Amino acid sequence: MTTLAEDIQAQIDRFNAGIQERNPAEYEFHQAVQEFTEMVMPYVLEHPKYRDGHILERMTEPDRIVIFRVCWENDEGSICCNRAWRVQFNNAIGPYKGGMRFHPSVTQSVLKFLGFEQVYKNALTGLPMGGAKGGSNFNPKGKSDREVMRFCQSLMTELSRHIGEDTDVPAGDIGVGAREISYLFGQYKRLQNRFTGVLTGKGVAFGGSLIRTEATGYGVVYFTKHMLARHHKTLANKTAIISGSGNVALYCAEKLVQEGAKVLTLSDSSGFIHDPDGIDQNKLAWVMTLKTERRGRISEYTEQYPTSTFYPGQRPWSVSADLAFPCATQNELAEGDAKLLVTNGIQLVAEGANMPCTMEAVRYMCEADLLLAPAKAANAGGVAVSGLEQSQNAQRLPWTREDVDHRLQDIMAHIHQQCVVYGEEKDGHIDYVRGANIAGFVKVADAMLAYGIA
Ligand code: NDP
DSSP: OOOHHHHHHHHHHHHHHHHHHHSTTOHHHHHHHHHHHHHHHHHHHHOHHHHHTTHHHHHTSOSEEEEEEEEEEOTTSOEEEEEEEEEEEEOSSSSEEEEEEEOTTOOHHHHHHHHHHHHHHHHHTTSSOOEEEEEESOOOTTOOHHHHHHHHHHHHHHHTTTOBTTTEEEEOBTTBOHHHHHHHHHHHHHHHOOOOOOSSSOOGGGTOOTTHHHHHHHHHHHHHHHHHHTTTOOSTTOEEEEEOOSHHHHHHHHHHHHTTOEEOEEEETTEEEEOTTOOOHHHHHHHHIIIIISOOOGGGHHHHSTTSEEEETOOGGGSOOSEEEEOSOTTOBOHHHHHHHHHTTOOEEEOOSSSOBOHHHHHHHHHTTOEEEOHHHHTTHHHHHHHHHHHHHHHTOOOOHHHHHHHHHHHHHHHHHHHHHHHBOTTSOBOHHHHHHHHHHHHHHHHHHHTOOO
């Protein structure tokens, strides 16, 4: 005689075996779907409309994937060839929306995982946005501005057929910042002879929104504040460890500092720096210039601030602190790291990056009843302000910094509240991972069912 829990687990295992068979060797995608189904399957089985509608099978199949060649000429006059994708995962609740990633590690599996996550993240924001993701295995590192420009123009020449302000609105992600978005948008405008909100993250002078640059990092901190507030705590005097030194990490650090917390670490793919005195606003300003203007390495921090230490090839999870913010990339925090965090007395982990914690690490932290903010809730501030940028573009009216920031704070509060609604346990503990997944699922699933069989 099997128990109910064993029955549910068997269904989850059967479902995920099917995912693996239909999507061979797409490990990141398997991981994202497995994490999702572990949270959502019990809810689906309790609700016949979802179970009988085979909604999970339908939701794990992208609407479509466009794959294309991107040829461009480097500064030496040689012809280079990259591969690019746009995964249009689900537009049940609005036009596709999600970033473009340029990094040599980009594969179809990575973009399917990111597109899948994006669907539920976008749903949580309460804005009418479907989910997509795209990118290329092109590596912008070490390339001249002109090379990046030629690559972006070539990529957009194909991508422009598949996107549009009411169809699919890409944005930035790893390796795609203000420079790349500008080249991409400029090429779209030339090709279509239309000035529309087809990309977000644009420069403020040409349709971008104030606060978009800061939004993901700020949003992570706003979400964290709500989590702490339920425990009658604030960020003041808390210590924080952060990975990454890109867009998300730096603005997460900035908001933490503004809230009175002490940031101890930052990292990049070559290692991490530990500054026991804290990375204050002035030091952060220096890092921002280093990273965005000089495109330098985080190790240079120790030359500027000699009381800090650089740890080559390592991640910052061994440093004792109250709060941890993985803000670099996927699977950067493994089970061993999670154990170390718990041993070191960490109180809260908020995922700034997408899927930065491995499945084993997530399970370990949930079982330890650690406060864990999953990416689809915690880092949704970026796409939320992208949604606000679309609204401003449609209205042809720019909003003030304060206006956008207030709306961002409201959206993060709304996301937090949905996590509480679906994630509160009998003892009052909030399982944010469960809450975020089910809240996002319900919204998208109900829309899909309303359309009939599609
Ligand atoms: P950036 O390119 O601005 O920065 C990425 C940072 O992560 C850099 O410090 C980079 O170091 C580091 N990094 C990248 N790959 C690796 C790796 N394999 N190992 C170790 N470090 C690595 O990207 P973002 O800050 O925009 O994005 C970071 C994460 O946040 C991603 O998961 C992204 O999907 C997610 N995200 C971003 C949003 C946004 O608005 N930008 C919105 C929501 C989520 P190096 O320079 O050495 O490569």
